[in-house]
Amino acid sequence: MAKVDTRPDHHRLLLETIVQPASLTGYDNRQWELLLRLARRAQLSGYLAAKLEKDGLLDSIPARASNLLRSSLIQARKQQQSVSWELNRVMWALDGQEIPVIVLKGMAYLLQDLPNAPGRMFADLDLLVSKENLGQIESSLLKKGWQHHALTDYDERYYREWSHEIPALVHPERSVEVDVHHTLSSPLGKLKIDPLPFREAAVKVKDAGIYVLSPEDMVLHCAVNLFQNNELADDLRHLLDFHEMMLFFSSQQPFFQQKLIERANQLGLGNPLFYSLYFSRLLLRSAIPDDLEKQLDRQPGWLARRVMHHCVPLALLPQHPDHPSRMAGYARMWLYWRSHWLRMPLYRLVPHLAYKFYLSVFPARAETSK
Amino acid sequence: MYWRLNSSLSSIRIKNWGGEFTVFQPESGKTHFLNEMGLQILTILDRSPATLETICKALSEYFSLQPDKDFPGQIAKTLHRFETLGLITRVKEHA
Amino acid sequence: MKVEQFSLDQLRTLLAGSGLRVKAGPFNLSIQTCLPSLTDQLYRMYSHYSLVDETEIAEFHVRIIPKHSIRRPFVRLIQFQVDGRAPFPPVPVEQALATLEWGINLVIAMRVNHLLLFHSAAVERNGHVLLLPAWPGSGKTTLCTALIHRGYRLFSDEFGLMDPQSGEFFPLPRLMPLKNQSIGVIRDYLPEAVLGPEIPGTLKGTVAHVRPPQESIERADETAKPRWIVFPKWSAGAALRLESLPQSEAFLLLATNAFNYEVLGETAFDAVTSLVRNCECRKLVYSDFDSALAALDELTDG
Numbered sequence: 001m002a003k004v005d006t007r008p009d010h011h012r013l014l015l016e017t018i019v020q021p022a023s024l025t026g027y028d029n030r031q032w033e034l035l036l037r038l039a040r041r042a043q044l045s046g047y048l049a050a051k052l053e054k055d056g057l058l059d060s061i062p063a064r065a066s067n068l069l070r071s072s073l074i075q076a077r078k079q080q081q082s083v084s085w086e087l088n089r090v091m092w093a094l095d096g097q098e099i100p101v102i103v104l105k106g107m108a109y110l111l112q113d114l115p116n117a118p119g120r121m122f123a124d125l126d127l128l129v130s131k132e133n134l135g136q137i138e139s140s141l142l143k144k145g146w147q148h149h150a151l152t153d154y155d156e157r158y159y160r161e162w163s164h165e166i167p168a169l170v171h172p173e174r175s176v177e178v179d180v181h182h183t184l185s186s187p188l189g190k191l192k193i194d195p196l197p198f199r200e201a202a203v204k205v206k207d208a209g210i211y212v213l214s215p216e217d218m219v220l221h222c223a224v225n226l227f228q229n230n231e232l233a234d235d236l237r238h239l240l241d242f243h244e245m246m247l248f249f250s251s252q253q254p255f256f257q258q259k260l261i262e263r264a265n266q267l268g269l270g271n272p273l274f275y276s277l278y279f280s281r282l283l284l285r286s287a288i289p290d291d292l293e294k295q296l297d298r299q300p301g302w303l304a305r306r307v308m309h310h311c312v313p314l315a316l317l318p319q320h321p322d323h324p325s326r327m328a329g330y331a332r333m334w335l336y337w338r339s340h341w342l343r344m345p346l347y348r349l350v351p352h353l354a355y356k357f358y359l360s361v362f363p364a365r366a367e368t369s370k
Numbered sequence: 371m372y373w374r375l376n377s378s379l380s381s382i383r384i385k386n387w388g389g390e391f392t393v394f395q396p397e398s399g400k401t402h403f404l405n406e407m408g409l410q411i412l413t414i415l416d417r418s419p420a421t422l423e424t425i426c427k428a429l430s431e432y433f434s435l436q437p438d439k440d441f442p443g444q445i446a447k448t449l450h451r452f453e454t455l456g457l458i459t460r461v462k463e464h465a
Numbered sequence: 466m467k468v469e470q471f472s473l474d475q476l477r478t479l480l481a482g483s484g485l486r487v488k489a490g491p492f493n494l495s496i497q498t499c500l501p502s503l504t505d506q507l508y509r510m511y512s513h514y515s516l517v518d519e520t521e522i523a524e525f526h527v528r529i530i531p532k533h534s535i536r537r538p539f540v541r542l543i544q545f546q547v548d549g550r551a552p553f554p555p556v557p558v559e560q561a562l563a564t565l566e567w568g569i570n571l572v573i574a575m576r577v578n579h580l581l582l583f584h585s586a587a588v589e590r591n592g593h594v595l596l597l598p599a600w601p602g603s604g605k606t607t608l609c610t611a612l613i614h615r616g617y618r619l620f621s622d623e624f625g626l627m628d629p630q631s632g633e634f635f636p637l638p639r640l641m642p643l644k645n646q647s648i649g650v651i652r653d654y655l656p657e658a659v660l661g662p663e664i665p666g667t668l669k670g671t672v673a674h675v676r677p678p679q680e681s682i683e684r685a686d687e688t689a690k691p692r693w694i695v696f697p698k699w700s701a702g703a704a705l706r707l708e709s710l711p712q713s714e715a716f717l718l719l720a721t722n723a724f725n726y727e728v729l730g731e732t733a734f735d736a737v738t739s740l741v742r743n744c745e746c747r748k749l750v751y752s753d754f755d756s757a758l759a760a761l762d763e764l765t766d767g
Contacts (some may be wrong), residue, residue, distance in 0.1 A: 028520075029520055029521055029522045032522050033495075033522055033523060033526070036522075036524075037526065037548045041548065041550075042549065062522055064493070064521070064522040064524055065522055067524075067577075067579045068524055068576065070578070071576055071577055071578035071579050072576075072578075073579055074578040074579070074728060074729065075728055077729065078728045078729075078730060080397065081398075081399045081730070082399070085397060085398045085456070088397065088398075088456065089456060092459070144454075145454065173454075209420070251625045271403070292476065319549070320549075321548040321549040321550075322526075322549060324549065383731065383734060385677075385738050387711070387712050387713035387716065388711075388713070390711070392713070392715035392716055392734070392738070394730075394734040396731065398654055399727065399730040399731075400727070401720060401726075401734055403713070403717055
C-alpha cells in the first residue's frame with residue numbers, strides 16, 4: 001500500500017527541488033517566493049544556485065529568482081575563497097613547525113572538490129590537531145596577529161575547562177573564525193570519541209602539512225555532528241552533505257558502504273550513523289540499501305526511533321516563514337534538550353542553559369561581566 | 371634571508387593611477403593600494419628573490435635616491451606588511 | 466495600479482492580510498503590518514508606488530509586528546522581521562516607519578550581489594547619473610533632497626546600484642531619512658517637500674522621511690550611465706569649493722564604502738576601475754544650498 005505523504009506543503013516543495021532541481025522550471029511565482037525563502041533559511045540557496053548553474057538552468061528561470069540565487073552563489077564563492085585564504089595564512093603562520101593539520105567540514109569538502117562543495121555556505125575554518133600541538137598552534141597564531149574573540153569570563157571558562165577547546169581565533173584584518181579542535185565531540189558528553197583513530201587514518205591533500213579525514217571518517221564525522229553534537233534545527237544542509245558524500249564515495253569505491261559500517265562498529269558510532277542513513281533515505285531518497293543500518297552493532301531502540309522519526313524532519317526542515325507550526329517548535333525544543341543532554345552531564349547542563357536563558361533576556365549584562 | 375613573491379606579478383591585476391596603484395590579489399580576493407615604491411619592491415622581487423640589502427640597493431638606483439640610515443628600516447616595515455598580506459614570503463635559501 | 470488608488474481601508478486589509486506588494490526600483494517588496502499608525506503613514510508616504518504585477522516574484526518579505534518584552538513590560542514595542550526572522554531588537558512603536566525603512570535597506574545590502582552596491586546617493590540630470598558617495602559628514606541625504614526638488618531625478622539617497630557588466634545604474638527611489646538639524650534645514654529651504662512624521666529617539670537621533678517625487682517613482686525603470694562623482698562635505702560658513710579629486714582617491718573611497726565590493730572581488734575591481742575612469746571626480750565643500758546647486762548645475766550642464 002502506498003503511504004500517504006503527510007508532510008507540510010512547504011517541506012515537500014523544498015525537498016522536491018533538492019532531489020529534482022529540474023522540477024522548478026514549472027513553478028509559479030508564489031511557489032518561487034516560498035522556495036527562495038525556504039532555501040535561504042536552510043542556507044541552501046548557494047547550493048541550489050550551483051546545481052542550477054551546472055545544469056544550465058539558471059537562465060531559464062524567472063529573472064528575479066535567478067538574480068537572488070546568483071547573489072547567494074557569489075556570496076558563497078566569496079566565503080569559500082575567504083576560508084581557503086585563511087587556511088593559506090594559517091599554514092604560513094605554522095610554517096616550518098611540522099605540525100600536521102587536519103581540515104574538517106566545509107573547507108575539507110572544498111579541498112577535495114566533493115559534489116556538496118559548490119555553492120556551500122560556510123564561514124569558519126575548522127581544524128583538528130593533537131592535544132599536544134594545541135598550545136603551540138594557539139601561540140603561533142597569536143604571534144602572527146590572530147586574536148581571540150572578546151569573550152566573557154563565563155564563555156572563556158566554558159571553552160577551556162568544560163569543552164576543553166580553545167576559543168575561536170580571528171585575524172582582525174579578515175573575518176574568518178579559526179576553530180582549532182583536538183576532539184570530535186564534547187569531552188563531557190556521554191559518547192566518547194577517541195580522536196586518535198581519526199587522526200591516524202587522515203589522508204594528505206596536495207599541500208604540505210594539510211590533511212583531511214579518510215572518506216569513511218568524513219562521513220561518520222558528518223553523522224556525529226548531525227545527531228550527536230547539534231540541535232538539528234534548520235540543519236538539512238548537513239544531512240545533504242551526508243547524502244552527497246554517501247553517493248559520491250559509494251560510486252568511487254566498490255566496498256565503501258561496507259567499510260563505513262565496519263568503521264562505525266569499530267569506533268562505536270552506530271547510533272549517529274543509523275539516524276543519518278535513515279533520514280537521508282527518508283527525506284532525500286538516498287540510494288542506500290534498506291538493510292544497511294541493520295549491520296550496525298549499536299542501534300537506537302524502537303521508542304527512540306519512533307520519536308525521532310516524527311521530530312527530526314520537523315527540526316531539520318525549515319519552518320514556514322509566515323506560518324511557523326507549534327508542533328515543529330516543540331520538536332525543536334525537545335531536540336535542543338537532547339543535544340545538550342548528550343553533550344553535558346546534568347549538573348553542568350542546567351546551570352549552563354539557565355545562564356544562556358538569562359543572557360537572552362538581559363544581553364547587556366554579559367558585557368559588563370567581562 | 372631572502373624575500374620572494376608568493377605568485378608571479380603577472381597573476382596579479384594592477385591598475386596605474388598616475389603613480390598610485392590599485393592591486394587586485396586573486397588568491398585572497400583583496401584590493402591593495404600601493405605607491406610607486408611599493409610596486410617597485412614587487413617588481414624587483416618578480417625578477418628573483420632578494421635580500422633586504424639588495425632590494426634597498428635596487429630601489430635607490432631606480433629612484434636615484436641617496437638613502438639615509440632610516441631607509442632599510444622603512445623598507446623592512448613595508449616587506450613585513452606585504453608578508454602579512456600574503457604577497458611575499460621569507461625564504462632561507464635563494465632557491 | 467498605485468497605492469493612492471486604494472482607500473485607507475483597502476490598504477489596511479492588504480497590509481494586515483496577504484501583504485502590500487509594491488515595486489521599489491528593480492526589486493519587489495511584500496510588506497505586512499497590522500499597526501494602524503504605520504498603515505496611516507504608509508498610505509501617505511507610499512502613495513505614488515505601483516503595485517507588483519500578479520505574476521511577478523517579490524524578492525523581499527518584511528513585516529512589522531507588535532512585540533512584548535520581559536525587560537520593558539510597559540512600553541509598546543514593535544519589531545522588524547524579514548522572512549519571519551528579526552535582525553534588530555524591538556523598538557518603541559513610534560519608530561515603526563524608520564525601522565521598516567532601515568530594515569528594507571539592510572535586507573537589500575545583505576542579499577543583493579548581482580549588482581554592485583555603492584554607499585552613495587545618486588541622482589540623474591541630462592540623462593546621466595551624478596553620484597554623491599557617503600563619507601563622514603557628507604550630508605548626502607540632505608543635499609540629495611535639495612537636488613531632487615530642483616530638477617534632478619532621484620535614483621537613491623542610499624544605494625548606487627550598478628550593473629557591473631553594463632555599467633548602468635538602477636534607480637531605487639525610496640523614502641529618504643533626514644536626521645536631526647537637517648529636518649529643519651529642509652523645511653526652511655524646501656517648504657514644498659513632503660515629509661513624514663518626526664520620529665525622535667532612534668539610534669540616529671530624530672528622523673523624518675522625505676517622500677520621493679512622483680516623477681522619480683514613475684520613471685524608476687529608466688536606468689542611466691554615470692558621468693560625475695562628487696564627494697560632498699557640508700562645513701558651516703565655508704566658501705564654496707568644487708575641486709577635482711585624484712582618481713586613485715575616488716577609487717579608494719568608493720571601494721571601501723561599497724556594501725559588497727569585497728564579495729564581488731575581481732568583478733568589483735574592474736567595475737570600479739571603469740566607473741572612475743569614465744567619470745569626472747570632484748570634491749565639493751559647501752555651506753549653503755544655493756551656491757552648491759549652482760555649482761552642480763554648471764557641472765552637469767549639457
